[in-house]
Amino acid sequence: MSHYLPLSRVTRLVGISRHALQEMIRGGTLDTFDGMVELDELLRAFPAAKWDDDAEYRRVTEIKEKAFGKRVFERAMPDKEVLSARLIELGREYAATKALLMHYSQVLSWLDEKIDEIEEEQGPGEQGKETRHALHTVRAFIARNLGEMPPGAVQARALIAQERIMKIMSAHVTIQPSGHEFFVESNDTILEAALRAGVSLNYGCSNGNCGECRARLMSGEVKKVHAHDYVLSQSEKDSGVFLMCCCAAVNDVVLEAGVAGANDIQEQHLAAKVKSVEEFNSRLAVLHLQAPRSQRLRFLAGQAIRLSAQGASGLYAIASCPCEERHIEIHISHQPDDAFSGLLFGGLKAHDSVEVEGPYGEFVLEDVSARPIIFVAFGIGFAPIKSLIQHAMSLDLAESMDLHWLADEAGHYQNNLCRAWADALDNFTYVPHAQTADAETVLASIAGDYPDLHRYDVYAAGTAAQLQAARSVFLEHGLPEQRWSASSY
Ligand code: FES
Known part of the structure; x- marks a missing residue:
């Protein structure tokens, strides 16, 4: 029975970048089939890898027992319903595999009985000697191979165990038609996981009101983990449409969803609070802002925003990544003709309010390019x-x-x-x-x-x-x- 793993999971299991893996495939040192790697091929290509089937379990135990409080532990674990759905699926897989093994075992005992039967039919005489010898060889071959662990079996077992634990802790998402991929971990919704992974899926309110994060499930299973006010029509539900800001992935899923370009994001207005001001020297300060919990700023990496406070305003590039959730970082140099920079160096302080407008600009990454x-x-x-x-x-x-x-x-x-x-x-x-x-x-x-x-x-x-x-x-x-x-x- 062949066991195939998707490339994205292989990168995690082996601990190398996706690019390094692609290089191996291009160079012919790793064979793939339909974007998947067969288990034996993986073991062959990475003979020195340490397959530690307890690593993920230990990670969870450490989180639980040592470093963090209950709230962080709960955040690191999948949602309870998602977790139980993943365990049920794992149980089904286990049951199917066990049933198959029982069937194989049954076939082997039938084979044994059949050999006995043929031996009896042949009788002890010289005539059936060759047949009896052949049957004896077959029986010895089967007994020897059943009694011995094939080479690599221990590694294969550890690898599969590690992959299974990974599947309980996370689910893989593929977005069509863009081809973006990411993992949903902890109790994140699909939208939260996408933003964390730098994938700019379409969305609006992020709390189930606007319907802009609608996606269609093409394969796999999702589960609603937050209630939403937005009402999906019956035909949408029937065709697998759901809200990404309210659902988590139960298992590996393929979705049809829109990815935003620089011109797709509408201008937003929000009131942020100053978290801190870092003055690096007399010419340069870094302003850290916090967007309100109910309204994070939607933007693409490389875009700019307008900041206004106490009658002063200025347009600045955002230095943080959209994956940083509510945190917005701005670098501002002290310029005599920039009133906002004067305000920043003149005493803007933590907890002050700053109006944010934007985002603006088209200086964004071509995010499906693998070029250097x-x-x-x-x-x-x-x-x-x-x-x-x-x-x-x-x-x-x-x-x-x-x-x-x-x-x-x-x-x-x-x-x-x-x-x-x-x-x-x-x-x-x-x-x-x-x-x-x-x-x-x-x-x-x-x-x-x-x-x-x-x-x-x-x-x-x-x-x-x-x-x-x-x-x-x-x-x-x-x-x-x-x-x-x-x-x-
Ligand atoms: S982003 Fe508004 S409903 Fe999901």
Whole structure:
């Protein structure tokens, strides 16, 4: 009996990135069938992997017993009804497998009886000697193979056990027609899990009132975990339509749902609160805002918002990722002609109210591309680039990501964060470039380091003049024009 696993689950079981797995498939070192990997093939391709069937169970036990309080434990576990539905499904699988094994066992004992019967028919004489010998060989072969564990059986058992525990703790979601994939973990709804994974599904209120998060279930099972006021028509229900903000995935599901582009998200107005202000130096501060619990800001990584408070306002790129739920991070440099920056450096403090409008702009990631990416940030242009990088990390699709940060007077004010990314990710490199009057030489040297620039996507943020210079240099070095994306401030 073959056992197949989807690629997304293999990446988790083996602990390597999806890109590394794709490379193995392209290079012929891992065979797949219909986007799935067969168990024996997985064991062959990763002979050194440690298949620890208790790891997930221990993780849950540790959460429960040590570090966290009851509330966090409950959050890490799936919803009770979802959990019981997953256990029921696992029980059904177990029952089907056991029934099959019992049937095989029955067939083997029939075979044994049949061999006895044929032996008796042959009698003890010379005539049936060859047949008796053949039957004896068959019986010995069956007994030996039933008595011995085949090579790799222990590993296979541990791997299947780990995969099964993973299936209890999470469900895999595929969105059609876009092809986005993500996992639903803990007691998240499908919408919450998608946003956490950087997939910008269509939605509005996120609490069951507007119906904008409607999706159609194509395969698998979902369960309503929050009541909703929005009323689905009977024909919608009959065709499998449900609200993603109110349902969790019971098992691996395929859904038909819309994914938003930059122009699909309507302008929103909300009153956020200042969480904190981090002044990195006299020129640069980072403002952390918290959106209200009932109205998180819907935006795509790389977009901008207008902030207003106490009569001052300004338009700024968002530096946080949509996956950060209610948290909004803005980088603001102190400029004499920017009244809001004056307010920020002049005493805006925690708990103050800030009006937020937006999002604006089309500087967003092409989020189904697996091409390698070069990010170029000039000074505070790091803000939208940071948002894009975090989004790209959540999607885990890009072959590689290289960040070049060309400093201005404010310096590399989040240098440690960039170094931490480079330390944590195999496919991320960070190159800080000191402030210079000759940026064109720096840009030429960056572009010159990529002889295969035609394979890359480049995302750049800076002043209009900086971007114009960078675009010329990159295009001269072979970057196709359509692979250049830029945002100016
Ligand atoms: S987002 Fe409004 S009903 Fe789901």
